Amino acid sequence: MKLRDIAHSRTGDKGDISNISVIAYDEADFPLIEAAVTPERVKELFREVVHGEVVRYALPGIGALNFVMQKALGGGVTRSLALDAHGKCLASALLDLEIPDRAS
Amino acid sequence: MKTIRIGSGAGYSGDRIEPAVELAEKGEIQYLVFECLAERTIAIAQGAKLKDPSKGYDPLLADRMRAVLGLCHAKGIRIITNMGAANPAAAAARTREIAQSLGLHGLKIAAVTGDDVLAELKSGGHRIEETGAPVSSMADKLVSANAYLGAAQIVEALKAGADVVITGRVADPALFLAPQIAEFGWAMDDWDRLGKGTVVGHLLECAGQVTGGYFADPGVKDVAALARLGFPIAEVSEDGGAVITKVAGSGGAVTAATCKEQLLYEIHDPSTYLTPDVIADFSRVTFIQEGPDRVRVAGATGRARPETLKVSVGYLDSYIGEGQMSYAGPGALARGRLALEIVRERLALTGVKATELRFDLIGVNSIHGEALSTADGREPYEVRVRVVGRTDSLKEAVRIGNEVETLYTNGPASGGGATKSAKDVVAMLSALLPRGLAKPAIAYVEA
Numbered sequence: 285m286k287l288r289d290i291a292h293s294r295t296g297d298k299g300d301i302s303n304i305s306v307i308a309y310d311e312a313d314f315p316l317i318e319a320a321v322t323p324e325r326v327k328e329l330f331r332e333v334v335h336g337e338v339v340r341y342a343l344p345g346i347g348a349l350n351f352v353m354q355k356a357l358g359g360g361v362t363r364s365l366a367l368d369a370h371g372k373c374l375a376s377a378l379l380d381l382e383i384p385d386r387a388s
Numbered sequence: 389m390k391t392i393r394i395g396s397g398a399g400y401s402g403d404r405i406e407p408a409v410e411l412a413e414k415g416e417i418q419y420l421v422f423e424c425l426a427e428r429t430i431a432i433a434q435g436a437k438l439k440d441p442s443k444g445y446d447p448l449l450a451d452r453m454r455a456v457l458g459l460c461h462a463k464g465i466r467i468i469t470n471m472g473a474a475n476p477a478a479a480a481a482r483t484r485e486i487a488q489s490l491g492l493h494g495l496k497i498a499a500v501t502g503d504d505v506l507a508e509l510k511s512g513g514h515r516i517e518e519t520g521a522p523v524s525s526m527a528d529k530l531v532s533a534n535a536y537l538g539a540a541q542i543v544e545a546l547k548a549g550a551d552v553v554i555t556g557r558v559a560d561p562a563l564f565l566a567p568q569i570a571e572f573g574w575a576m577d578d579w580d581r582l583g584k585g586t587v588v589g590h591l592l593e594c595a596g597q598v599t600g601g602y603f604a605d606p607g608v609k610d611v612a613a614l615a616r617l618g619f620p621i622a623e624v625s626e627d628g629g630a631v632i633t634k635v636a637g638s639g640g641a642v643t644a645a646t647c648k649e650q651l652l653y654e655i656h657d658p659s660t661y662l663t664p665d666v667i668a669d670f671s672r673v674t675f676i677q678e679g680p681d682r683v684r685v686a687g688a689t690g691r692a693r694p695e696t697l698k699v700s701v702g703y704l705d706s707y708i709g710e711g712q713m714s715y716a717g718p719g720a721l722a723r724g725r726l727a728l729e730i731v732r733e734r735l736a737l738t739g740v741k742a743t744e745l746r747f748d749l750i751g752v753n754s755i756h757g758e759a760l761s762t763a764d765g766r767e768p769y770e771v772r773v774r775v776v777g778r779t780d781s782l783k784e785a786v787r788i789g790n791e792v793e794t795l796y797t798n799g800p801a802s803g804g805g806a807t808k809s810a811k812d813v814v815a816m817l818s819a820l821l822p823r824g825l826a827k828p829a830i831a832y833v834e835a
Contacts (some may be wrong), residue, residue, distance in 0.1 A: 299817075331672050332759050360427075
C-alpha cells in the first residue's frame with residue numbers, strides 16, 4: 285500500500301532546510317510507519333532534491349514523525365531557482381512511498 | 389479560573405481580511421493578532437523604507453486596520469501585529485490617521501522598535517551561521533539585519549494600556565504569548581507556562597492552517613467550505629490549558645489532525661523549539677477532540693530561554709533571469725524538450741554567464757526532477773518549458789528570458805504564451821547576537 289493510505293503530511297521551510305511531517309490517521313499504525321519510513325529511504329527518495337543530511341524525530345504521543353532535511357531548498361526560498369521554491373510539494377511526493385501492508 | 393480568547397487574524401502578509409472581521413464580530417475574543425512577516429519580507433520592506441522613510445510597513449496594514457479598528461475599539465478587543473515590518477513607527481502613525489478618519493477617540497497605539505540590529509552586527513566580530521564567514525566580509529552587500537525579539541515589550545505595552553501594539557521582527561509565537569503573560573501575570577522565567585503559551589502561539593501563527601486551510605485532499609481529507617474558512621481562536625486559561633476552536637458556522641474544521649499538521653509545521657527538533665522567550669518542548673504534546681471544532685492541547689513544557697537572539701540577515705545575493713513558453717497537442721513534449729535543448733545551446737553560443745541554470749518542463753518534471761516524475765508512458769497534452777538562471781548582473785539575467793522568447797520565431801512549431809522576467813535577489817542568512825546587544829524600545833501615539 286501507499287503511505288498516503290494511512291498517513292497525512294505537511295512540509296515547512298526555514299532557510300535552506302525543509303521539514304516534512306508524517307502523521308498516522310490511526311495512531312495504531314504508527315509502529316508500521318516508523319519501521320517503513322526511515323531517514324535512509326527519505327534521503328534516497330529525494331536524492332535529486334535534498335543535498336544534505338536527513339534527520340528523523342519521532343512523536344509517538346501523536347503518532348507522527350518529523351523529517352528535517354538540510355540543503356533542500358536551493359539555498360533558501362529567496363534565492364532558489366525552483367518553481368516550488370518553498371518545497372511545499374515534497375509532502376505529497378513522500379506520501380506516494382510504497383510501504384508494506386498491515387499484517388492481517 | 390480566568391480564561392481569555394485570542395483570535396488569529398492573518399497567517400501571512402497577503403492573507404484574506406474577512407475572516408479577521410468575522411473574528412472581531414463573532415469570535416468573542418479579547419485579542420486579535422495579525423502575523424504578517426515572512427523571512428524575506430522585512431528585507432524587502434527595508435528597501436522600501438530606504439526609498440521613502442514613511443514606508444516600509446506591511447502593504448495591507450491600512451486595509452486591515454480600516455476593516456477591524458472600529459469593531460475592535462467598540463468591543464474592547466486589543467490588536468497585536470508585526471505589520472510594522474521595517475518601520476513600526478510609521479505603521480503606528482498610519483494607524484492613528486486611520487483611527488482619526490474613522491472618528492475613533494481614546495486609542496493608544498504602541499510601536500515596538502529595536503529589532504533592527506544592522507549596525508551592531510556590522511561592528512562586532514559576528515559570524516554567519518550557515519557559512520561561518522564573518523559578517524564584515526559581506527558588509528557592502530548587507531541589506532538588513534533584524535533580530536527576533538520576544539514578548540517582553542508587547543507585554544509592557546499591553547500593561548501600559550495600549551489598544552494596538554505594532555512591532556517589527558518578533559518571534560511569531562511571541563505575538564500570541566504576550567497577551568497570555570500580560571493577562572495571567574506569568575513570570576518571564578516560568579518556563580513551563582511560557583512553553584505552554586508558545587505552543588498556542590505556534591498553532592495560531594499561520595491562521596487558517598490550523599482550521600483546515602492547506603489540509604484538504606479530496607476523497608482523503610475533505611474540508612467543508614474552504615472559501616469561507618474561519619480563522620482560529622485559542623481559549624487559554626491561567627494554568628496554560630488551551631482549546632483551539634473557531635467561529636461557529638464558519639468554514640473549515642478544527643480537528644486533532646489539523647492541529648497535528650500545524651504542530652509540526654516549520655519546526656525541527658520538537659523537543660527544542662527555540663524562541664527568544666523560552667526553549668519550548670513540543671515532543672509530548674497531545675490533542676483531544678472535546679467537541680466539534682474544539683481541540684484541547686496539552687503536554688507542552690519549556691526550558692530556560694537561549695542567551696542569544698536569532699538575527700535574519702538580508703543581503704544582495706545575485707540576479708535571476710527566467711523565461712517560459714507553452715507547447716500543446718500531439719508531440720508537445722518532444723517540441724518542449726527540443727525548445728530546452730535550443731535554449732541550452734544558445735546560452736552557451738552567446739556566452740551568457742550564469743552560475744546556475746535549470747531547464748524545466750512544467751507538467752512533467754519541474755517540481756522534483758526526472759527520477760521522481762517517472763512517466764507511465766502517457767504524454768501530457770500540454771507542457772510549459774521553463775529556463776531559469778542565476779547571474780551576477782541584471783543585464784546578464786535579462787538575456788536568459790530573451791533566449792526563451794526568441795523561440796517564437798526561431799524555435800519549434802506552435803510555441804505560445806512566452807513570458808520573461810529578471811530580478812535582483814535579496815537572500816537571507818542567519819546570525820546569533822548576544823541578547824544584550826539588541827535595544828528594544830516602545831513609543832506611543834494616541835488618536
